[in-house]
Amino acid sequence: xxxxxxxxxxxxxxxxxxxxxxxxxxxxxxxxxxxxxxxxxxxxxxxxxxxxxxxxxxxxxxxxxxxxxxxxxxxxxxxxxxxxxxxxxxxxxxxxxxxxxxxxxxxxxxxxxxxxxxxxxxxxxxxxxxxxxxxxxxxxxxxxxxxxxxxxxxxxxxxxxxxxxxxxxxxxxxxxxxxxxxxxxxxxxxxxxxxxxxxxxxxxxxxxxxxxxxxxxxxxxxxxxxxxxxxxxxxxxxxxxxxxxxxxxxxxxxxxxxxxxxxxxxxxxxxxxxxxxxxxxxxxxxxxxxxxxxxxxxxxxxxxxxxxxxxxxxxxxx
Amino acid sequence: xxxxxxxxxxxxxxxxxxxxxxxxxxxxxxxxxxxxxxxxxxxxxxxxxxxxxxxxxxxxxxxxxxxxxxxxxxxxxxxxxxxxxxxxxxxxxxx
Numbered sequence: 403x404x405x406x407x408x409x410x411x412x413x414x415x416x417x418x419x420x421x422x423x424x425x426x427x428x429x430x431x432x433x434x435x436x437x438x439x440x441x442x443x444x445x446x447x448x449x450x451x452x453x454x455x456x457x458x459x460x461x462x463x464x465x466x467x468x469x470x471x472x473x474x475x476x477x478x479x480x481x482x483x484x485x486x487x488x489x490x491x492x493x494x495x496x497x498x499x500x501x502x503x504x505x506x507x508x509x510x511x512x513x514x515x516x517x518x519x520x521x522x523x524x525x526x527x528x529x530x531x532x533x534x535x536x537x538x539x540x541x542x543x544x545x546x547x548x549x550x551x552x553x554x555x556x557x558x559x560x561x562x563x564x565x566x567x568x569x570x571x572x573x574x575x576x577x578x579x580x581x582x583x584x585x586x587x588x589x590x591x592x593x594x595x596x597x598x599x600x601x602x603x604x605x606x607x608x609x610x611x612x613x614x615x616x617x618x619x620x621x622x623x624x625x626x627x628x629x630x631x632x633x634x635x636x637x638x639x640x641x642x643x644x645x646x647x648x649x650x651x652x653x654x655x656x657x658x659x660x661x662x663x664x665x666x667x668x669x670x671x672x673x674x675x676x677x678x679x680x681x682x683x684x685x686x687x688x689x690x691x692x693x694x695x696x697x698x699x700x701x702x703x704x705x706x707x708x709x710x711x712x713x714x715x716x717x718x719x720x
Numbered sequence: 721x722x723x724x725x726x727x728x729x730x731x732x733x734x735x736x737x738x739x740x741x742x743x744x745x746x747x748x749x750x751x752x753x754x755x756x757x758x759x760x761x762x763x764x765x766x767x768x769x770x771x772x773x774x775x776x777x778x779x780x781x782x783x784x785x786x787x788x789x790x791x792x793x794x795x796x797x798x799x800x801x802x803x804x805x806x807x808x809x810x811x812x813x814x815x
Contacts, residue, residue, distance in 0.1 A: 489746040708751035
């Protein structure tokens with residue numbers, strides 16, 4: 403194809419998206435669209451998969467059967483979300499093997515929030531309430547993104563996600579209304595997870611390199627700072643309601659803006675974690691790669707069994 | 721390194737009797753039986769289905785959107801296939 407022809411196709415392509423038409427796997431698309439989607443969608447899938455690790459840490463130690471079944475169901479949902487997203491990503495012509503390989507070698511990123519440790523039961527509450535809360539804010543606009551398979555996967559993810567946040571908030575509420583020691587646990591978890599949750603919504607608009615193009619392709623509908631503001635405005639009253647304090651001395655209602663003003667985010671910490679120097683980066687990768695490698699004989703055995711069954715069936719036919 | 725990767729399967733789910741099976745997504749599995757079991761866990765955790773079909777993706781033949789012109793445009797000028805093409809007196813209210 404000549405340069406001019408490609409340019410022409412690109413113009414038509416952008417016009418389709420502007421008209422709110424969906425792009426489907428076999429449609430022509432610019433190489434950059436394909437690459438950007440592979441990057442974002444796989445990063446999203448990896449985050450769901452790695453996101454199981456901090457929570458699975460507490461499944462066996464959940465304080466009651468009710469909490470245990472809920473946490474188990476939540477972690478299973480995350481596995482499911484990872485799988486929806488991986489298969490949606492594969493429609494762009496990249497194999498599952500390659501996607502896993504990118505995660506396991508560190509070539510692909512996952513959400514930095516999962517590089518923080520879960521040291522008490524209250525962290526299960528804080529993760530559900532704050533981390534899933536921030537994730538929902540990020541994800542809801544993606545239900546109408548331009549790439550069909552991604553949008554469809556996100557509709558399913560968003561439907562399932564709201565129980566995650568509610569179960570987390572319920573854990574926090576119970577602790578906050580409990581003994582002094584329990585309340586302290588809840589407050590301590592909020593103190594540790596608040597700032598990383600704000601960072602989860604991405605670098606400030608000034609530093610966000612992908613925003614403009616992503617807006618055009620409807621991979622993004624609001625800027626990171628707008629999403630962050632939305633998250634803060636919705637979460638602060640929820641904290642007040644259960645008697646917990648947001649760990650930000652500069653947090654103040656701004657009547658004029660109709661929003662909360664908030665303190666400075668430590669972006670230095672954010673970039674350190676992104677670059678692999680967070681408290682649990684190595685541990686998460688070790689667990690993930692370990693699970694994959696230790697499962698290899700099971701995958702091979704299943705495949706060998708399937709082939710043997712198939713052969714036997716073919717022989718019978720003859 | 722694994723000897724062989726599990727193939728990819730397309731999953732179709734009937735959400736309730738009376739409705740058709742609809743494409744829900746795909747997944748990897750060693751064989752059809754495992755694809756069914758995995759589909760149950762991946763796509764019907766909340767009673768989304770009463771019946772599942774699985775088919776290995778390589779068995780699906782798909783039309784190419786580049787040929788949409790030849791394939792679908794011939795139907796565009798056949799307005800006489802639609803009821804509104806035909807003139808009826810106003811007195812005939814429903815037909």
